[in-house]
Amino acid sequence: MFVHRSRTAEGHVRGVVIKAHGTLAFPNQNEDECQNSPCESPKVCHNTYKSYDCVCAAGFLTVRDPPSSKDTACLDLDECANADVCGANATCYNSYGSYHCICAVGFQSEPGHAPLGCQVSPLNCPEAERRNNSNPVPCDLKHSGTTERSKRSDKVSCSMTEQAHRLLDKVCQNFSEAEDSQAVIDFVNSFLNESSLWANMEVTERLNAVTALLDLMENLAMAIALTLPRPKTKTVSGASFALKVQVFGGQNKTEDEVVGLQVWNNTMEINWKTIAGQNDSDFAAISLLVFNNLESILNSEENRKGGGVAGRTGPLNSKVITASISNKAASHHLTEVVNFTLKLNQEHNGTGDLKCVYWKKTGVGSFWSTEGCITFDINQTHVMCQCNHLTSFAILMAPIEIEDDFALTVITYVGLTISLLCLAASIIVFSKCRSIQNCNTTVHMHLSINLFLAQLLFLIGLNVTGVKILCAVIAGCLHYLFLTVFAWMLLDSLQIFMACRHLTVKAYTRTHIIKRRYLYPSGYAVSALIVIISAAVNPTGYGSERSCWLSLESRFRWSFLGPVCFIIVVNLVLFIWTMVLLQHHLTTRDTSVSKIKDTRVLTLKAAARLFVLGCTWIFGILNVNENTTVFSYIFTILNTLQGVFIFLIYCVFNHQVRNDIRRCFHKRRMGSLTDTTNIALSSPETKTA
Known part of the structure; x- marks a missing residue:
C-alpha cells in the first residue's frame, strides 16, 4: 500500500491509506509517520495525531529565514558561550550540534558527574x-x-x-x-x-x-x-x-x-x-x-x-x-x-x-x-x-654512628700534631741517648715508632674514601699499626711487671727481662697474623663510605676490638699486680738490695706507664652512642696526646736522659768556648807574622 498526504488550510497533513486493488481505507488509529524519517537533518521528527512535525534537534537554534517566512531553519547553538557549562577546571569545545568538555591537566571527570565538573586527579600517572x-x-x-x-x-x-x-x-x-x-x-x-x-x-x-x-x-x-x-x-x-x-x-x-x-x-x-x-x-x-x-x-x-x-x-x-x-x-x-x-x-x-x-x-x-x-x-x-x-x-x-663534631675534629687534629712532634722527639732521644740503651728502651722506641706511623697515617689517610682499593689498603695498614702499638704496650707492661717482681734479686741480670729475640716476633708477627686472617675471612671488611677503617658490618670490627680488649684486661691485671708488689717491697725493702731510690717516682711511673699503655682505650670501648659524649672527649684527648705522655714519662721525667742532655749541651758549650779561645790566641800570632 501507499500513503497519500494533503495539507489542510491549518497546515495539518491529512493521510489517506490506499490499500491494494484500489480499496480506500480511513483508519481510526494514529499512524507514526516518523518511522520513515521524513525530516531533513538537523531537524528531527515529532509524531502528532494523524500527522508529524519537523523541529530542530537539541544543540540547534530554530530561526525563520526570512523572518517573515513560515519556513524555519536550524543553526548550530554555541553551548560554550555559557562559561559555566563545563565548570572551572575544564575547557569547553563546541562541535556541530553538540559540545564536549576536556579537563585541565591534573584534573579528571568526577565519578557520576561526567562530563560536568572536573576534580584533581587522585592518580599519579607518568606522562x-x-x-x-x-x-x-x-x-x-x-x-x-x-x-x-x-x-x-x-x-x-x-x-x-x-x-x-x-x-x-x-x-x-x-x-x-x-x-x-x-x-x-x-x-x-x-x-x-x-x-x-x-x-x-x-x-x-x-x-x-x-x-x-x-x-x-x-x-x-x-x-x-x-x-x-x-x-x-x-x-x-x-x-x-x-x-x-x-x-x-x-x-x-x-x-x-x-x-x-x-x-x-x-x-x-x-x-x-x-x-x-x-x-x-x-x-x-x-x-x-x-x-x-x-x-x-x-x-x-x-x-x-x-x-x-x-x-x-x-x-x-x-x-x-x-x-x-x-x-x-x-x-x-x-x-x-x-x-x-x-x-x-x-x-x-x-x-x-x-x-x-x-x-x-x-x-x-x-x-x-x-x-x-x-x-x-x-x-x-x-x-x-x-x-x-x-x-x-x-x-x-x-647501626649507631657518632656524628661528626667540630670540636672533636679540632681536638683530634691539634692533638695528633702535637703528639707526632713529641713522638719524633722521643724516637730521637731513644736512638741517640747512650746511657739509657737497654731492652726497655728498645720496647719504648718501637712503641713510639709504630704509634708515630699509625697516627700519621690516621691523620692523612682516614678520609681518603674516593679510591676503594687505596682506602682498603690504608684501613689494613691502620689495623696492623694499631695492633702493633698494643702489642708493644703489652710487652712494656710485662717489662715493668718483671722489673718490679725481681726488685729484691741481688744479681739482677738480663734473664729477668724479655730477650730481644722474643721481642720482635711478639711485637710484629702476632699483629701481622691477625690482619692476614681477618683479610682472608672478610676481604671487603676494610674501608667504608665514611672512612678508611674497619667496616662495622658482620662484626668485623672485633678483629681489632678483641685483641684490644684482651690487652686492656691484661694491662689492668698487671697494673694491680704491680701495685701490690710495689707496696710489698716498699714495706719490706732492703736498701742494700733494692734498686729503688725514690719510691714516689717509681710508683708514679708504674701508674702513668700502664695508664698510657692501654687504660685510656677503656673510654673508647665505652664510647658507643651519642649519649656518651663525655667519654668521646676523654678518649679523643687522651689518645691523641699519647705521644706527649710518652715523651714526658720516658724522656722528661727520666733523670738519665736529662743528665745526658745536660752533658751534651755542656760539651757543645765547652767546645764553643775552646774554639773561641783558640781563635783569640791565634789572632796575635797572625798579626806578628
Whole structure:
C-alpha cells in the first residue's frame, strides 16, 4: 500500500491509506509517520495525531529565514558561550550540534558527574601512561661482559617491568575494577614471589623494578577508589600484600577530625582537612597498602651492596607501606603531618638506631631517605613516624654512628700534631741517648715508632674514601699499626711487671727481662697474623663510605676490638699486680738490695706507664652512642696526646736522659768556648807574622 498526504488550510497533513486493488481505507488509529524519517537533518521528527512535525534537534537554534517566512531553519547553538557549562577546571569545545568538555591537566571527570565538573586527579600517572596508545620503552638487553644466566635474568626482569608499565597504563586510562584489579593482584603476587629473579637482578634493575611496582600499586588504590560508591570501605588482599581503601562523601566532618586506617597492625592517621582539601569535594579517598615480603627483597639488596645510597643505611625492620589520598595536590607538601605507626619485624632491644624513611625517586635512581620524616616515638614492638608528605615508607635499622663534631675534629687534629712532634722527639732521644740503651728502651722506641706511623697515617689517610682499593689498603695498614702499638704496650707492661717482681734479686741480670729475640716476633708477627686472617675471612671488611677503617658490618670490627680488649684486661691485671708488689717491697725493702731510690717516682711511673699503655682505650670501648659524649672527649684527648705522655714519662721525667742532655749541651758549650779561645790566641800570632 501507499500513503497519500494533503495539507489542510491549518497546515495539518491529512493521510489517506490506499490499500491494494484500489480499496480506500480511513483508519481510526494514529499512524507514526516518523518511522520513515521524513525530516531533513538537523531537524528531527515529532509524531502528532494523524500527522508529524519537523523541529530542530537539541544543540540547534530554530530561526525563520526570512523572518517573515513560515519556513524555519536550524543553526548550530554555541553551548560554550555559557562559561559555566563545563565548570572551572575544564575547557569547553563546541562541535556541530553538540559540545564536549576536556579537563585541565591534573584534573579528571568526577565519578557520576561526567562530563560536568572536573576534580584533581587522585592518580599519579607518568606522562607516558597519560598518552593514548603509549608503549613503554623496551629494555636494553645488550649488556657486554655478562653471562648467559645473567642475560636470561635480565630478559625476564625486563619483561616483568614492562608488564608493570602496561598494567599501569590500563589503570591510568581505561580502568576496569573487575578485570584489571585481578590482573594486577596476580601480577604482584607472581612478581614478589620470584625470589630467584630478584636475586639475579642487577642493582639498577632491582631498584627500577621496585619503583615500578610501588607506582603501580599506588595508582591502583586510587583507581579502585574512583569506582566505589560513597561512602564505602574496601579491602583488597593477596598473598604478598593487603590494601584498604576508604571513600568519603557527604559526611559532615570537622577540619580537625582525624581519619585513620589500619592494615596488619600498621596504622595511618591523617587530618580530614588534608584529605578533602580547601574546597570540600564530595569525593575524598584514602588508602593504606602493606607489602608482605618486599622488605626482605630490599634487605638482600642492602647485604649485596654492603652499604646504601647516600651513605650506609642498614636493613629494614618493618613492612614496606604505601599511603595515598585523593587530594594529590597536597600529597607532596602536607599542611598537617601524617602519623604512621609501623610494627617492627624484630623487637627493638635498644641497640641500633631506628629511622623512619621513605622511598625517594630522583632522576638518577631511587633510594631510602629520611627527608621530611622524623622518628616520633619508639617502643619494643612499634615505631611512630611523622611525615609531611605521602609515598612509601619503612623503618630502617641503622647501626649507631657518632656524628661528626667540630670540636672533636679540632681536638683530634691539634692533638695528633702535637703528639707526632713529641713522638719524633722521643724516637730521637731513644736512638741517640747512650746511657739509657737497654731492652726497655728498645720496647719504648718501637712503641713510639709504630704509634708515630699509625697516627700519621690516621691523620692523612682516614678520609681518603674516593679510591676503594687505596682506602682498603690504608684501613689494613691502620689495623696492623694499631695492633702493633698494643702489642708493644703489652710487652712494656710485662717489662715493668718483671722489673718490679725481681726488685729484691741481688744479681739482677738480663734473664729477668724479655730477650730481644722474643721481642720482635711478639711485637710484629702476632699483629701481622691477625690482619692476614681477618683479610682472608672478610676481604671487603676494610674501608667504608665514611672512612678508611674497619667496616662495622658482620662484626668485623672485633678483629681489632678483641685483641684490644684482651690487652686492656691484661694491662689492668698487671697494673694491680704491680701495685701490690710495689707496696710489698716498699714495706719490706732492703736498701742494700733494692734498686729503688725514690719510691714516689717509681710508683708514679708504674701508674702513668700502664695508664698510657692501654687504660685510656677503656673510654673508647665505652664510647658507643651519642649519649656518651663525655667519654668521646676523654678518649679523643687522651689518645691523641699519647705521644706527649710518652715523651714526658720516658724522656722528661727520666733523670738519665736529662743528665745526658745536660752533658751534651755542656760539651757543645765547652767546645764553643775552646774554639773561641783558640781563635783569640791565634789572632796575635797572625798579626806578628
